[in-house]
Amino acid sequence: xxxxxxxxxxxxxxxxxxxxxxxxxxxxxxxxxxxxxxxxxxxxxxxxxxxxxxxxxxxxxxxxxxxxxxxxxxxxxxxxxxxxxxxxxxxxxxxxxxxxxxxxxxxxxxxxxxxxxxxxxxxxxxxxxxxxxxxxxxxxxxxxxxxxxxxxxxxxxxxxxxxxxxxxxxxxxxxxxxxxxxxxxxxxxxxxxxxxxxxxxxxxxxxxxxxxxxxxxxxxxxxxxxxxxxxxxxxxxxxxxxxxxxxxxxxxxxxxxxxxxxxxxxxxxxxxxxxxxxxxxxxxxxxxxxxxxxxxxxxxxxxxxxxxxxxxxxxxxxxxxxxxxxxxxxxxxxxxxxxxxxxxxxxxxxxxxxxxxxxxxxxxxxxxxxxxxxxxxxxxxxxxxxxxxxxxxxxxxxxxxxxxxxxx
Amino acid sequence: xxxxxxxxxxxxxxxxxxxxxxxxxxxxxxxxxxxxxxxxxxxxxxxxxxxxxxxxxxxxxxxxxxxxxxxxxxxxxxxxxxxxxxxxxxxxxxxxxxxxxxxxxxxxxxxxxxxxxxxxxxxxxxxxxxxxxxxxxxxxxxxxxxxxxxxxxxxxxxxxxxxxxxxxxxxxxxxxxxxxxxxxxxxxxxxxxxxxxxxxxxxxxxxxxxxxxxxxxxxxxxxxxxxxxxxxxxxxxxxxxxxxxxxxxxxxxxxxxxxxxxxxxxxxxxxxxxxxxxxxxxxxxxxxxxxxxxxxxxxxxxxxxxxxxxxxxxxxxxxxxxxxxxxxxxxxxxxxxxxxxxxxxxxxxxxxxxxxxxxxxxxxxxxxxxxxxxxxxxxxxxxxxxxxxxxxxxxxxxxxxxxxxxxx
Numbered sequence: 053x054x055x056x057x058x059x060x061x062x063x064x065x066x067x068x069x070x071x072x073x074x075x076x077x078x079x080x081x082x083x084x085x086x087x088x089x090x091x092x093x094x095x096x097x098x099x100x101x102x103x104x105x106x107x108x109x110x111x112x113x114x115x116x117x118x119x120x121x122x123x124x125x126x127x128x129x130x131x132x133x134x135x136x137x138x139x140x141x142x143x144x145x146x147x148x149x150x151x152x153x154x155x156x157x158x159x160x161x162x163x164x165x166x167x168x169x170x171x172x173x174x175x176x177x178x179x180x181x182x183x184x185x186x187x188x189x190x191x192x193x194x195x196x197x198x199x200x201x202x203x204x205x206x207x208x209x210x211x212x213x214x215x216x217x218x219x220x221x222x223x224x225x226x227x228x229x230x231x232x233x234x235x236x237x238x239x240x241x242x243x244x245x246x247x248x249x250x251x252x253x254x255x256x257x258x259x260x261x262x263x264x265x266x267x268x269x270x271x272x273x274x275x276x277x278x279x280x281x282x283x284x285x286x287x288x289x290x291x292x293x294x295x296x297x298x299x300x301x302x303x304x305x306x307x308x309x310x311x312x313x314x315x316x317x318x319x320x321x322x323x324x325x326x327x328x329x330x331x332x333x334x335x336x337x338x339x340x341x342x343x344x345x346x347x348x349x350x351x352x353x354x355x356x357x358x359x360x361x362x363x364x365x366x367x368x369x370x371x372x373x374x375x376x377x378x379x380x381x382x383x384x385x386x387x388x389x390x391x392x393x394x395x396x397x398x399x400x401x402x403x404x405x406x407x408x409x410x411x412x413x414x415x416x417x418x419x420x421x422x423x424x425x426x427x428x429x430x431x432x433x434x435x436x437x438x439x440x441x442x443x444x445x446x447x448x449x450x451x452x453x454x455x456x457x458x459x460x
Numbered sequence: 461x462x463x464x465x466x467x468x469x470x471x472x473x474x475x476x477x478x479x480x481x482x483x484x485x486x487x488x489x490x491x492x493x494x495x496x497x498x499x500x501x502x503x504x505x506x507x508x509x510x511x512x513x514x515x516x517x518x519x520x521x522x523x524x525x526x527x528x529x530x531x532x533x534x535x536x537x538x539x540x541x542x543x544x545x546x547x548x549x550x551x552x553x554x555x556x557x558x559x560x561x562x563x564x565x566x567x568x569x570x571x572x573x574x575x576x577x578x579x580x581x582x583x584x585x586x587x588x589x590x591x592x593x594x595x596x597x598x599x600x601x602x603x604x605x606x607x608x609x610x611x612x613x614x615x616x617x618x619x620x621x622x623x624x625x626x627x628x629x630x631x632x633x634x635x636x637x638x639x640x641x642x643x644x645x646x647x648x649x650x651x652x653x654x655x656x657x658x659x660x661x662x663x664x665x666x667x668x669x670x671x672x673x674x675x676x677x678x679x680x681x682x683x684x685x686x687x688x689x690x691x692x693x694x695x696x697x698x699x700x701x702x703x704x705x706x707x708x709x710x711x712x713x714x715x716x717x718x719x720x721x722x723x724x725x726x727x728x729x730x731x732x733x734x735x736x737x738x739x740x741x742x743x744x745x746x747x748x749x750x751x752x753x754x755x756x757x758x759x760x761x762x763x764x765x766x767x768x769x770x771x772x773x774x775x776x777x778x779x780x781x782x783x784x785x786x787x788x789x790x791x792x793x794x795x796x797x798x799x800x801x802x803x804x805x806x807x808x809x810x811x812x813x814x815x816x817x818x819x820x821x822x823x824x825x826x827x828x829x830x831x832x833x834x835x836x837x838x839x840x841x842x843x844x845x846x847x848x849x850x851x852x853x854x855x856x857x858x859x860x861x862x863x864x865x866x867x868x
Contacts, residue, residue, distance in 0.1 A: 245688025278722035279814030280653025294702035406687030
């Protein structure tokens with residue numbers, strides 16, 4: 053018998069949840085532990101109970117709905133928090149597709165031997181103190197100092213924000229003690245990029261989650277008068293940055309296809325007409341699926357920066373802001389997803405995930421796999437974030453088949 | 461008889477004036493009509509009167525000291541206002557060298573037939589509303605609207621600042637009615653660039669004052685996720701700017717030697733890690749001694765910007781902020797300065813002025829010429845601004861000889 057999710061029911065859930073935290077700018081603003089998030093949590097709890105899943109909440113506010121069984125748990129999840137003025141699909145599509153799958157399995161009367169659990173992780177978006185608070189708490193990888201001293205993106209200490217909840221820094225740090233052993237974690241997510249849409253393919257099977265390297269960098273030169281300093285006598289810090297941004301992009305595009313490099317934030321000083329910049333500060337990041345590539349990029353790109361500085365009479369300095377390692381997806385899971393896509397008749401492609409997801413955190417304790425569905429125009433973290441419902445249906449059906457295979 | 465200025469007296473004056481408006485950061489902060497400037501004005505008035513020059517003040521606060529004579533006036537001048545945290549030589553060296561020259565002529569008993577006049581112009585630095593308020597008022601080229609509606613760089617309406625003075629917007633607009641006819645205007649100034657020091661030459665005879673073209677520009681692209689958007693699918697506005705900054709600099713350096721191009725201010729949006737910039741705003745300016753070069757640069761550089769935008773899937777937009785025409789120095793004046801330098805045995809070179817000066821404004825009504833002396837390390841508008849006293853002595857002696865020749 054071919055089991056299929058109920059798109060109308062899933063679509064209804066996504067639209068209902070998407071109305072909670074609707075902001076005046078037409079987006080969804082639902083950071084974890086905001087009033088809107090507390091309302092969304094109550095709604096999700098109701099949905100889990102209505103589906104007759106065993107509801108559980110851990111000390112970090114992670115929410116679960118379980119179908120019990122024997123052995124290690126097969127988990128499906130994502131998050132329902134959003135960025136400020138975000139959309140209604142990033143995270144929510146994965147949680148509600150997971151809910152729909154468990155509901156479908158429950159209703160089907162299928163014999164499932166392994167425990168199946170839905171998870172909705174707290175603060176994936178990092179509005180509190182750092183990304184992935186909930187999934188980090190779930191695996192017991194949180195820094196006590198950060199929780200005690202860190203300020204939320206709204207400038208308040210975490211413990212003040214927790215006052216409106218039943219959680220404390222202690223319950224968050226202890227949350228992992230109630231986590232079941234997870235064998236496999238599956239997550240469906242919108243792609244947040246343009247590849248599937250460009251290739252016109254409804255299903256992306258994630259081949260690996262990129263590791264990343266973030267630095268805050270500066271070229272230092274000499275401030276001089278833009279009217280009186282000949283071009284050949286300048287030590288223009290901004291031209292150093294311009295040269296580095298172009299050459300580092302060319303280097304990655306030519307030699308490390310699929311890896312990413314980005315200058316996202318720029319601050320030039322003194323920053324006015326008539327003055328040649330003496331300092332250019334900028335964010336510099338690169339990402340790759342392979343540890344060796346990340347290491348090669350670190351060597352080659354910063355050697356390039358120093359070369360450019362030396363050629364232009366500048367100084368290059370940098371400090372590391374964040375580093376994460378790439379996550380590989382076990383072939384047994386990509387093979388399973390490929391086989392099930394073929395059985396369903398869904399076109400698919402393998403593609404890397406450049407963005408971070410809760411799956412990346414869970415990978416320390418479990419095998420993980422991810423299914424992407426296309427993001428129209430590649431947009432996410434925006435009120436314009438969207439899905440095509442037929443793509444979501446395909447993604448959720450593939451998720452359902454994979455869960456059934458894994459839990460039988 | 462060989463007339464020479466008195467360096468000790470000139471140095472004493474510069475050091476005395478340099479103590480007025482001394483700021484906690486070790487520089488001079490003396491914007492026009494600040495308390496420090498009012499004090500400096502009282503000091504300069506005393507010096508003019510002490511030298512027995514005929515003191516006069518116009519409706520824009522321009523200060524004059526005159527030795528009367530027949531026919532059109534030979535004027536020597538500069539300004540005593542400074543930028544915030546500036547130095548003690550930019551402007552002041554020219555006013556006080558001019559004062560020293562007139563004092564020397566007065567004392568020498570030389571017969572001078574033409575009227576000789578020292579001028580100290582208000583707000584050359586543009587701390588009030590636009591550069592060159594005083595010299596523009598002197599020639600009657602001020603915009604009433606700007607005076608009435610413009611805010612000073614400290615955010616106040618001009619008329620509020622004028623309350624602590626005897627001037628009003630009406631007296632400023634009427635100032636030119638008391639201006640004498642000027643035949644020739646000479647100005648000594650620090651170079652504010654590195655050329656004379658690099659060439660180890662004490663005297664620069666200015667061959668022309670650059671015209672400039674200032675625009676506020678933007679490359680517009682598409683905001684996207686830096687982890688999920690492959691390099692080849694990005695419309696990265698910052699890379700458009702980087703490409704344009706490098707190529708426009710190369711174009712000018714290769715084809716228009718001596719002209720300048722600068723990106724001084726940069727604002728990238730949204731401006732964060734993980735996001736490919738969708739917009740890059742920047743100041744773009746170019747300067748040249750020749751009107752035809754300025755026109756060619758305007759055509760070629762903005763065509764280049766549009767080419768880059770089109771290649772990269774971006775849009776380029778810009779608006780004009782300011783334009784000034786180049787000023788040529790009449791050969792009779794450069795020849796005079798060359799001949800007098802040779803007689804004095806001073807090495808000199810011809811060089812263009814990239815910076816704007818009151819001379820540029822006066823050029824509409826008079827022949828103008830300028831003498832530069834070296835700026836150690838090319839520094840100006842900074843507490844580190846300096847001169848070598850022997851260079852200043854040479855510059856002032858050349859100014860003296862030129863004034864004697866012009867006024868005989």
